[in-house]
Amino acid sequence: xxxxxxxxxxxxxxxxxxxxxxxxxxxxxxxxxxxxxxxxxxxxxxxxxxxxxxxxxxxxxxxxxxxxxxxxxxxxxxxxxxxxxxxxxxxxxxxxxxxxxxxxxxxxxxxxxxxxxxxxxxxxxxxxxxxxxxxxxxxxxxxxxxxxxxxxxxxxxxxxxxxxxxxxxxxxxxxxxxxxxxxxxxxxxxxxxxxxxxxxxxxxxxxxxxxxxxxxxxxxxxxxxxxxxxxxxxxxxxxxxxxxxxxxxxxxxxxxxxxxxxxxxxxxxxxxxxxxxxxxxxxxxxxxxxxxxxxxxxxxxxxxxxxxxxxxxxxxxxxxxxxxxxxxxxxxxxxxxxxxxxxxxxxxxxxxxxxxxxxxxxxxxxxxxxxxxxx
Numbered sequence: 001x002x003x004x005x006x007x008x009x010x011x012x013x014x015x016x017x018x019x020x021x022x023x024x025x026x027x028x029x030x031x032x033x034x035x036x037x038x039x040x041x042x043x044x045x046x047x048x049x050x051x052x053x054x055x056x057x058x059x060x061x062x063x064x065x066x067x068x069x070x071x072x073x074x075x076x077x078x079x080x081x082x083x084x085x086x087x088x089x090x091x092x093x094x095x096x097x098x099x100x101x102x103x104x105x106x107x108x109x110x111x112x113x114x115x116x117x118x119x120x121x122x123x124x125x126x127x128x129x130x131x132x133x134x135x136x137x138x139x140x141x142x143x144x145x146x147x148x149x150x151x152x153x154x155x156x157x158x159x160x161x162x163x164x165x166x167x168x169x170x171x172x173x174x175x176x177x178x179x180x181x182x183x184x185x186x187x188x189x190x191x192x193x194x195x196x197x198x199x200x201x202x203x204x205x206x207x208x209x210x211x212x213x214x215x216x217x218x219x220x221x222x223x224x225x226x227x228x229x230x231x232x233x234x235x236x237x238x239x240x241x242x243x244x245x246x247x248x249x250x251x252x253x254x255x256x257x258x259x260x261x262x263x264x265x266x267x268x269x270x271x272x273x274x275x276x277x278x279x280x281x282x283x284x285x286x287x288x289x290x291x292x293x294x295x296x297x298x299x300x301x302x303x304x305x306x307x308x309x310x311x312x313x314x315x316x317x318x319x320x321x322x323x324x325x326x327x328x329x330x331x332x333x334x335x336x337x338x339x340x341x342x343x344x345x346x347x348x349x350x351x352x353x354x355x356x357x358x359x360x361x362x363x364x365x366x367x368x369x370x371x372x373x374x375x
Contacts, residue, residue: 001027001370004085005034005045006076006100008093010197010226011265013037013051015115015161015359016091020045022363030367033083035076038227048079052228073099080104087370090134091115098129105133110373113137114362116155120147121297127151136369138362141306142352158361159354162265166272167356169250176255183245188220191329192256192275193242194249194266197226199233201262204282205320206237209260212325213242216333222256224249258332260325267312268302271346272353276339278328279303279312282320303345306352311345 003023007016017039023030024044032045041047049072073096080088080100087110090097094117101111116139119126127148130137137155139145148155180187191213195206206223213221223239225231225246234244245252249266253259253273261267263281270277279301299305303312313328315321331338 001030001367001374002083002085003030003032003087003089003366003370004080004083005032005036005040005089005091006093006097007034007036007040007051007091008096009051010037010228012091012093012115013039014165016040016089017043017045018161018165018359019089019114019362022359023367025360026363026367033079033085049076050228069096072096076100077103080109081107085109086374087112087366089114089366092117094119094123094126098126098133101133102129110135110370112366112369115140115161116144116148120144127153136365138358138365140358141302143306143308156361156365158358159356160268161358162268162272163350163353164356164358166250166269170254170273173254174251179251179255183222183243185222185243186220188218189333190252190256191216191219191221192252192259193221193223194253194259194261194270195223195237196262196264196266197228199229200283202226202229202233202237205262205280206234206239208282208320208322209280209325210238210242211322212329213260215326216329219257219333222252224252258329260329263300263314265302268306271303271312271349274343274346276332276342277312278325278332279314280320280325281314281316283317303349307345307349311342311349 005016007013013036016036020032020040020043034040034045034047035049036047037051088104090101090111090113092115104111111134113134116137117126131153139155139157140160145155145157193209193213195202195209221242223234223242223244225244227247231244250273253270253275256275259270259275259277261270261277261279263279267279281300300314300316301312304310315324
């Protein structure tokens with residue numbers, strides 16, 4: 001059995017890697033050819049294109065890289081035909097993946113979508129492409145099933161895969177004492193900075209985050225490094241004496257007193273690890289203006305979206321300043337009732353996101369369906 005998987009970002013790499021592992025537990029003789037990252041490679045996949053060359057953020061940035069994107073789509077189609085997979089699994093990354101799904105349908109290759117595109121936020125018309133070209137959609141957010149039902153599309157809600165990932169981490173996490181010793185850290189409380197996994201995010205937000213965190217002389221600062229970003233990029237954007245730690249983001253978060261987090265999957269990870277956080281977003285002015293016109297949701301962080309209320313403060317665009325970041329971090333450190341209210345909401349969030357068996361559920365459904373197709 002041959003499966004082709006396309007993930008274009010770090011979060012997709014993580015979730016797809018867990019899916020690959022879950023499939024191998026059911027069927028050991030499955031080969032995977034993928035667009036993804038190191039986690040998928042470590043899980044046993046052959047990586048065709050790495051996520052470090054795929055993640056473009058913002059309308060303007062996509063426009064500037066359109067030639068590369070179109071070239072990648074052309075290459076992907078040829079590579080799929082050469083590999084001749086029994087199924088294609090798409091992981092989020094909608095601008096690219098929906099083009100592939102429409103094309104794959106014409107080639108009679110079954111397409112499965114894991115981690116539905118956020119079409120409930122904008123570009124709802126994409127639901128018709130999904131309905132026409134995707135055999136099964138697996139959703140990870142509780143409100144998505146009702147959204148798709150409005151379009152007469154029955155999707156399968158499996159729970160959020162981060163629940164299983166974080167549960168596994170918590171079962172084997174190191175003590176704070178050993179963590180501090182391993183990275184030669186002091187015993188001062190920690191402010192974690194998660195500036196994102198794209199160059200553009202780091203360029204814009206890391207200087208602001210560092211400036212705010214440095215106001216707290218009673219704390220030490222740790223920057224969680226993205227695996228696809230070289231250290232030189234952090235140094236160019238203000239990193240001086242702060243500790244930069246790669247590949248240990250969950251450890252950094254869980255041992256920190258507060259986290260300053262770029263909008264994205266990391267906001268949900270931080271909440272599930274029960275570390276108080278402030279969420280930051282700042283894009284190019286044109287991209288932000290277009291987003292404001294098109295996006296139809298009240299919140300940008302997954303935490304607030306799922307809870308349908310403001311649990312964590314979102315500092316967006318002009319509000320994303322070192323002064324406002326500093327003010328919120330101060331609140332999270334010194335206002336105990338404010339912090340406790342946030343942490344209680346995080347506990348409610350965990351209950352809403354399932355029992356931690358998302359990868360297993362999808363693997364079982366996927367293998368069963370692919371086998372039926374092959375008969």
